[in-house]
Amino acid sequence: xxxxxxxxxxxxxxxxxxxxxxxxxxxxxxxxxxxxxxxxxxxxxxxxxxxxxxxxxxxxxxxxxxxxxxxxxxxxxxxxxxxxxxxxxxxxxxxxxxxxxxxxxxxxxxxxxxxxxxxxxxxxxxxxxxxxxxxxxxxxxxxxxxxxxxxxxxxxxxxxxxxxxxxxxxxxxxxxxxxxxxxxxxxxxxxxxxxxxxxxxxxxxxxxxxxxxxxxxxxxxxxxxxxxxxxxxxx
Amino acid sequence: xxxxxxxxxxxxxxxxxxxxxxxxxxxxxxxxxxxxxxxxxxxxxxxxxxxxxxxxxxxxxxxxxxxxxxxxxxxxxxxxxxxxxxxxxxxxxxxxxxxxxxxxxxxxxxxxxxxxxxxxxxxxxxxxxxxxxxxxxxxxxxxxxxxxxxxxxxxxxxxxxxxxxxxxxxxxxxxxxxxxxxxxxxxxxxxxxxxxxxxxxxxxxxxxxxxxxxxxxxxxxxxxxxxxxxxxxxx
Numbered sequence: 001x002x003x004x005x006x007x008x009x010x011x012x013x014x015x016x017x018x019x020x021x022x023x024x025x026x027x028x029x030x031x032x033x034x035x036x037x038x039x040x041x042x043x044x045x046x047x048x049x050x051x052x053x054x055x056x057x058x059x060x061x062x063x064x065x066x067x068x069x070x071x072x073x074x075x076x077x078x079x080x081x082x083x084x085x086x087x088x089x090x091x092x093x094x095x096x097x098x099x100x101x102x103x104x105x106x107x108x109x110x111x112x113x114x115x116x117x118x119x120x121x122x123x124x125x126x127x128x129x130x131x132x133x134x135x136x137x138x139x140x141x142x143x144x145x146x147x148x149x150x151x152x153x154x155x156x157x158x159x160x161x162x163x164x165x166x167x168x169x170x171x172x173x174x175x176x177x178x179x180x181x182x183x184x185x186x187x188x189x190x191x192x193x194x195x196x197x198x199x200x201x202x203x204x205x206x207x208x209x210x211x212x213x214x215x216x217x218x219x220x221x222x223x224x225x226x227x228x229x230x231x232x233x234x235x
Numbered sequence: 236x237x238x239x240x241x242x243x244x245x246x247x248x249x250x251x252x253x254x255x256x257x258x259x260x261x262x263x264x265x266x267x268x269x270x271x272x273x274x275x276x277x278x279x280x281x282x283x284x285x286x287x288x289x290x291x292x293x294x295x296x297x298x299x300x301x302x303x304x305x306x307x308x309x310x311x312x313x314x315x316x317x318x319x320x321x322x323x324x325x326x327x328x329x330x331x332x333x334x335x336x337x338x339x340x341x342x343x344x345x346x347x348x349x350x351x352x353x354x355x356x357x358x359x360x361x362x363x364x365x366x367x368x369x370x371x372x373x374x375x376x377x378x379x380x381x382x383x384x385x386x387x388x389x390x391x392x393x394x395x396x397x398x399x400x401x402x403x404x405x406x407x408x409x410x411x412x413x414x415x416x417x418x419x420x421x422x423x424x425x426x427x428x429x430x431x432x433x434x435x436x437x438x439x440x441x442x443x444x445x446x447x448x449x450x451x452x453x454x455x456x457x458x459x460x461x462x463x464x465x466x467x468x469x470x
Binding site: 051052053054055056058059060061062063065066071072073086087088089090091092095096098099100102103104105106107108109110111112113117118119120123124126127129130131133134135136175176209211212213214216217218219220221 | 286287288289290291293294295296297298300301306307308322323324325326327330331333334335337338339340341342343344345346347348352353354355358359361362364365366368369370371411444446447448449451452453454455456
């Protein structure tokens with residue numbers, strides 16, 4: 001069971017099992033329907049894109065099951081449970097996107113969704129401020145949608161209080177899918193590039209640098225290891 | 236090419252290609268050796284565990300290649316390059332560990348390594364403080380090693396300034412590998428559980444709750460959706 005777009009991505013892996021597709025706005029309904037089937041004895045997989053545990057369906061499923069007071073346990077557990085339940089990890093969009101940019105996430109990072117549908121904007125703003133001042137690399141989910149078009153510019157203003165306009169920024173859309181695009185730019189110019197619902201934005205920390213088409217965040221701040229001595233050196 | 240432990244994990248996937256193993260402390264040397272071979276015309280895979288781009292080998296490889304002034308491009312690119320270079324994303328430890336705990340990462344999170352080998356402790360402390368006060372879920376890499384045994388207790392003191400002792404904490408070791416262990420505990424009791432080099436610690440935000448053996452961070456702060464209406468409800 002899942003959103004049409006995500007089920008299409010795994011269509012080649014599906015056999016003759018029942019496939020239940022649903023629309024984008026029907027997340028809670030889809031999740032309840034999956035739980036109802038599982039409680040009726042069916043073996044159900046609820047499909048997310050990326051990793052189901054990062055802004056995905058795993059949490060919504062657990063929220064509903066908790067509200068229903070169900071007892072859960074891992075598949076095969078011997079305790080009395082209403083459902084066997086398991087979250088299968090995947091490659092999250094932050095890892096898929098980072099790989100296309102080179103290595104922006106080699107040091108501490110903060111992951112922030114700019115969607116203010118379920119989170120008040122003042123909390124999002126507080127998190128951006130905290131992440132920017134403490135020199136985290138910042139990974140931005142949901143930077144923009146048709147109805148939300150000003151948040152990314154607001155983020156940029158906040159980060160510019162703490163980092164230079166030349167700070168490297170990476171913009172990745174549809175990583176490892178059809179229509180994939182990865183761009184290395186800067187804080188100064190980041191708003192000139194296309195961004196949509198399927199885009200993740202990476203904002204470098206004070207040490208991140210551009211290297212050809214790649215972004216690299218060095219592992220260390222204190223120069224304890226030496227990488228510049230040429231091929232074959234001991235390091 | 237890679238660290239022995241990681242190559243052992245993928246041994247069943249290896250064919251008759253050359254396999255070069257190295258020890259834990261030889262990261263820079265291993266990386267240089269991989270680059271030297273690639274420059275000599277070999278096709279080389281440098282193997283990391285989890286995701287190579289999150290505190291992994293991807294960044295070190297790019298740092299060395301940048302210091303050497305090499306020109307890189309993706310496999311098959313038509314521009315003149317010294318090397319084809321590609322980072323393949325994987326399932327990072329943060330996603331693998333979170334899945335065993337249920338859904339702790341359904342809202343904004345900060346990822347912080349407690350290793351002060353390459354990062355000054357005062358910067359790590361500043362990041363912990365920022366993440367704690369802005370109510371990020373906190374994912375802790377490298378919480379402890381044989382030589383570093385006090386940082387996790389210091390983290391706990393910082394977080395306790397901003398969250399209650401009952402805040403849920405998850406401790407996961409060797410996720411999805413032999414010897415896997417996942418424990419849900421609290422800030423108050425987190426230091427009573429075993430933690431080592433192969434452990435990731437998850438600290439819930441102010442909304443995270445325990446549900447049986449699971450940790451759940453709700454998706455929303457503002458109650459715009461309703462999950463408690465019972466099976467089959469519209470939501």
